[in-house]
């Protein structure tokens with residue numbers, strides 16, 4: 201019987217009876233049959249995969265071949281050319297790279313696409329001082345949680361199939377069109393909100409992948425339809441769904457509050473509402489989710505295992521160092537925008553909900569925060585909330601502020617504070 205013993209450089213297969221090394225290291229995929237074991241065909245491998253993946257808690261299992269994702273590539277190119285990737289450098293990479301699994305792993309033969317429901321339940325009502333968090337981020341950091349299970353799935357497959365498997369395991373972490381691959385693997389169809397929708401569980405699920413050098417029987421493509429429904433397109437508060445299945449990141453609240461490293465454009469701030477991290481509106485209105493969403497079986501994604509449905513605006517606005525930030529949010533997805541990004545978002549929420557209690561905290565941000573991004577957005581929020589104290593503090597800050605963009609925000613805030621804290625809300629489109 202053969203098992204694998206790993207060292208840092210490569211894996212070595214040893215016989216556990218005689219403990220002698222056997223042939224085959226990483227980079228040289230080979231099948232080592234156990235004594236008396238029959239070779240397994242692609243169909244049998246598919247069966248074993250299904251059984252093991254389900255036992256590990258994956259809700260959806262599908263397989264497609266490791267061929268380039270041709271249709272997705274065309275749509276991706278159009279999307280990139282229209283500037284819809286905004287400042288996400290990794291999404292501007294060559295289309296050939298993002299659409300070809302073999303560029304990630306030369307020996308790839310199959311993509312195993314897995315779905316994990318993260319649905320933690322419905323948002324309770326905002327307590328008033330909360331910044332809303334998108335459901336996928338209520339719990340622990342899914343990258344780490346899912347990857348662990350993917351790796352242990354691969355190990356179990358190796359054990360059961362008795363062969364070395366070269367695999368790449370990831371979720372939302374490498375340049376590959378995961379939704380396209382998952383659609384080919386039968387996990388669902390593209391909704392008009394561009395999310396992959398599964399007829400049984402809706403769209404609140406992560407996609408996780410194992411790229412394997414093993415031939416596995418493939419599944420039929422995912423099919424389904426939105427029919428005449430256009431609810432997501434109508435409900436999107438910033439008009440980000442430009443056409444069915446096409447989301448302009450520059451307008452999407454999820455992008456603006458998570459991936460965006462700079463300012464949230466002023467004309468889009470009102471649309472952010474109370475979303476402090478991500479946005480679920482185009483999924484909330486979806487009839488598939490209304491009917492089918494069932495609570496995740498993974499305890500790591502439950503509301504009380506991480507940040508939960510709301511973060512306390514005033515608490516977050518007092519986080520002044522990266523160490524404090526890491527301590528508070530370290531094992532959750534909320535680290536993605538960084539400390540300054542999350543505080544920026546909380547300022548926008550405070551301004552939108554006119555959180556008067558947050559004025560002292562916003563003043564502290566404006567005076568003491570090391571990031572001009574935070575100072576500028578704090579100024580905006582003070583301008584929105586208005587009042588004599590806010591105006592006085594803004595005037596003083598204008599004299600002392602060294603950053604040009606930030607001074608411009610303060611001037612704007614002073615103007616809107618004059619207008620009674622109300623900013624004219626103009627047309628949202630970027631064009």
Ligand code: B12
Nearest residue numbers: 272279334372378380390395396406407445447454478479
């Ligand atoms: C960049 C990115 C974003 C960007 C851009 C989103 C976008 N729609 O493109 C931003 C930051 C806005 C974002 C937001 C969100 N994201 Co995101 N994101 C990604 C990422 C890294 C790449 C997506 C991408 O390739 N976009 C480029 C466009 C061109 O591709 P696409 O949207 O998939 O479009 C495809 C369709 O058009 C399809 N297609 C082909 N033929 C046809 C035909 C028809 C008729 C249609 C309609 C479509 C279609 O081909 C295109 C290419 O695959 C993926 C992970 C990954 N590596 O794939 C996660 C991913 C898509 N995100 C995910 C999630 C959970 C979210 C959010 C829900 C998070 C939140 N709550 O805030 C929102 C949803 C917003 C939305 N409506 O899309 C999940 C989606 C899971 C699912 N069930 O669909 C993914 C897959 C991560 C994961 N591994 O689980 N995201």
Ligand code: SF4
Nearest residue numbers: 436452453479481482
């Ligand atoms: S995530 Fe929010 S902003 Fe983005 S497309 Fe959906 S509804 Fe619009």
Ligand code: SF4
Nearest residue numbers: 391392426429432486
């Ligand atoms: S809300 Fe309607 S149009 Fe949008 S994805 Fe769901 S079914 Fe499709």
